[in-house]
Amino acid sequence: RAGIELINVxxxxxGQKTPAVDDVTLxxxxxxxxxxxxxxxxxxxxxxxxxxxxxxxTSGKITVAGRDALGLNPTELRRHIGYVIQDxxxxxxxxxxxxxxxxxxxxxxxRKRIAxxxxxxxxxxxxxxxxxxxxxxxxxxxxxxxxxxxARALAADPPVMLMDEPFGALDPITxxxxxxxxxxxxxxxxxxIVFVTHDINEALKLGDRIAILDxxxxxxxxxxxxxxxxx
Ligand code: ADP
Ligand code: ADP
Numbered sequence: 475r476a477g478i479e480l481i482n483v484x485x486x487x488x489g490q491k492t493p494a495v496d497d498v499t500l501x502x503x504x505x506x507x508x509x510x511x512x513x514x515x516x517x518x519x520x521x522x523x524x525x526x527x528x529x530x531x532t533s534g535k536i537t538v539a540g541r542d543a544l545g546l547n548p549t550e551l552r553r554h555i556g557y558v559i560q561d562x563x564x565x566x567x568x569x570x571x572x573x574x575x576x577x578x579x580x581x582x583x584x585r586k587r588i589a590x591x592x593x594x595x596x597x598x599x600x601x602x603x604x605x606x607x608x609x610x611x612x613x614x615x616x617x618x619x620x621x622x623x624x625a626r627a628l629a630a631d632p633p634v635m636l637m638d639e640p641f642g643a644l645d646p647i648t649x650x651x652x653x654x655x656x657x658x659x660x661x662x663x664x665x666x667i668v669f670v671t672h673d674i675n676e677a678l679k680l681g682d683r684i685a686i687l688d689x690x691x692x693x694x695x696x697x698x699x700x701x702x703x704x705x
Contacts, residue, residue, distance in 0.1 A: 476537065477634055477666025478502040478525060483534030485520050493532070494520040496691045504633075507660060507667040509677040512687030518670040520691075522638050525668065526557055539633050539666075552577050556627030556665075558637045562619040564611040570596070570622050571607040577629045595625040600655065617648035624656075628663075638670045653679055678703070 479502070485495040495517040502508040510518045523529045525536060527543055536543040538554055546554060556577075564573045574595055575588045583591070593603040599621040611619055620640055627635055641649045653676065660667065671677055677684050678699045686702070688694040695702060 475504045476501045477504040477506070477539060478668065479535075479537045480521070480525070481535040483521075483524060483531050483536060485517070485524060485529065486532045492690070493517075494691055495524065495531075498534075498691075498693055500685055500693065500696070502666055502668055503682075504666050505664040506682040507669055507680055509681035509684045510668060510670045510687060511672065511674065511677040511681075511684055513672060513689060515691075516687035516689060517691035518672075518687060519638055522557075522636050522668065522670060525634075526555055526636055527551055549581065552580060552632070553630050554632050554634055556629070556632045556635045558620075558623045558627045558635065558640045560639045560642050562611070562623030562640075564619060564622060564626075566611050568610075569607065570601070570609050570611070570614070571603075573611070573622060574626045574629055576626060581630060591629060592625075595628055596622075598628070598659070599625045601625070615648075616644050617652060620644065620652060621655075624659075633666055635665045635667045637667060639672075640669075641676070642671070642673075649676075656680065 480498050480500045483495055483498045484493050486493040498521065510521060512518055524531055525538065571592045574592045578588045578591055592607060596603040596606055601618060601621055614622065623640065641652050657680065669680055681699055683696065683698055684702050685693050686695040695705060
């Protein structure tokens, strides 16, 4: 079963000579972590933005949870896809609880349900709610901010998670700790995850499968970590 499917997807930004994503065909099976590994400029972020419908493909087809991504309106999209980016993208003037509750708020859950869900999520990412729910992002470490970013993306329990270098800006020890937490979370939650990195060790550690993008923004190799290592 495909959680996410890209079929012959090409994206050419206006005025660009070479496409940012060139004829990419990729299946992300339900419940797996597929890592997009590639150098800067190889189209990793563009691929994520295409899946999240922040931009339109020039050609090709994208399905999310079996549905044509083009047919999903913004609210449906947020129920289907959680998005985590490098600097967590938290709103600085909002508390941790407000940040984590954003999507449920958008989905018009009642206040009690949102508050309960926020506490549950903070527990899940190892930030005791009593200590952290009323803090502002500036009162957190980089690793804690990423945990809040992950909690926010999980808020409406979307089947799909897009994670764009979520641990890229962290020191090596915090990074390893969050990688372990993610694998642990994934054991419990079984999400369909696309994870972007340019770090081969991170790819080998986290990926059920790895898609290697080359400088020409094409998939040069696709396989399990073992298959990748043997090639
Ligand atoms: P990566 O995430 O692998 O670093 P990107 O997807 O960010 O790669 O970029 C792929 C290519 O598309 C690069 O050549 C980049 O300069 C170009 N690009 C990215 N975003 C835009 C944009 N909004 N407008 C024009 N070109 C862009
Ligand atoms: P803008 O395009 O104005 O930055 P968006 O509405 O795209 O705002 O996103 C608002 C916030 O929601 C951002 O922090 C973004 O990272 C996050 N976000 C975007 N897409 C999703 C998604 N599918 N699920 C959860 N959060 C998302």
